[in-house]
Amino acid sequence: MHLDDVTDILREAADAAVTPRFRALAAGDVDEKAPGEVVTVADREAEELIGRRLRALLDAPVVGEEAAAADPSLVRALREADAAWLVDPLDGTANFVAGSPEHAVMAALVRHGETVAAWIVQPATGRAYTAERGAGAWCDGVRLRRAPGAAEKLRGDALTRFLDPDTRAHVEAAAPHFAELGAGSKCAGFDYPRLAEGERDFVLFHRTLPWDHAPGALLLAEAGGVVRRPDGSVYGPADDRTGLLAAADAESWRTVRDRLLPGSPSAAPATTTAR
Template sequence: MSLPPDTITPQLSEAVLAAMNAATEAEVMPRWRALESHEIRTKSSEWDLVTDADEAAERHITAALRELVDVPVVGEEATAQDGSLLDLVDGEGAVWVVDPVDGTRNFVAGSEAFGCMVALIDDGRTVASWITYPAVGREIHAAKGVGTFLDGERLLASAPADPAALRGAVSAKFHDGDRDALLAAAESMGPAQPIRYCAAWDYLDVVTGATDYVAFTRTLPWDHAPGALICQEAGLASARPSGLEYLPGGDVNAGILTAHPSVWERVAATLRTA
């Protein structure tokens, strides 16, 4: 199904945020800085962690979202068990995409840098998204054509303060070329740092001006569908480094670059040299 035009309302947005907050309050925050070793496991690699909090929160959110808009839910943890769920993201009709604990490694380490992310996708394009930051009590959300709202206030991103010294955050972990060359290219434009390994916080940084751009090399939909729309609706450009449109169901290795339109092309061209 394609969504009726009046699906995304302020009431729906409030209900989604309430569902996310209820799940994190019940399943995530009681385990933060209190995880036992048996509550932590690996998925695809030793680097790829999952916890009881991830799985329990995703079940909670999935049930709540189906009550709000009854379409399939593509959750990160459910997809780890059934990879075919990813096919729904670029198919016809609507789906929810959920990352119950974005930045699981940070969560396990006791850091505040984790989030909860939800996106609503219709016919392959993100139409609404929500991110909460449970450890600090913040939220940001957006709807296509409506705008971005941070803690309830409309947010418009600013151009970089110093275009000659751009502050970047760059992911090199999944870069299929020379990682050192990628980082060197970033540093040629100004101070560069690694991503936070929590897309929720990396997108918050760029949309609020803490960084001037963020570049990722792998784009699983639950990591990037929410943040890309939030940045676009705040006036930033968020697209494949090649210049192609970012679609959540596209090639997960095609990368995504987010920056102010005034510098996006320059950043993309510089990073493409690596």
């Protein structure tokens, strides 16, 4: 299997199921799968297309966002199977429904509980991001190398929607300590690439569903960044705890953690890059 094989699958699924419906959703194309959570016919069709093609490349369980919504036990494959595919057929569905170009099609390959390869395709921009564990990260074939952040000029985002009121208040009060503190794109398939390419220096997430974060976390780590839980522990796709802080480098991670979140100081070692 070559990285480009999966990129081609994601592009073809986007061309067939996603892009034709962008800003052209018909009545009945959008449902609410949970309070405040929408799903479209594009999500479902893209997931079916991607899953079938990925299994032809490597016969392994496919943990897709929509299939897992119907059967949460599918996520066990990330811990129990020797290999498993993760698929987010339309990351940023709410953006897509609203007509925003900030949506993506993503996949990751997990072996023995660790993400070993990742793909992010942005249909509206045409960009494709790939990463392979221990071998690097790329955008359209160009190697990504994340430069360290500058402590007094850190720019980032904090997704506060699901935070408890006290933590949200703490985060909002910390805004003056940063050059910029935004709300993110509501699409991990845009947030992680912006961080890997230097547009942002950090992103704080609360919900950490594996299909949302496994692709971007590997992309950033292979570009030289750091992705850790707020307590300093390493992120893994089979870990269902909440809270995740991604940053340009270990020093930036510690600085952001200690400025942004209440609680004990960061435990992330200064010389370790999470992968």
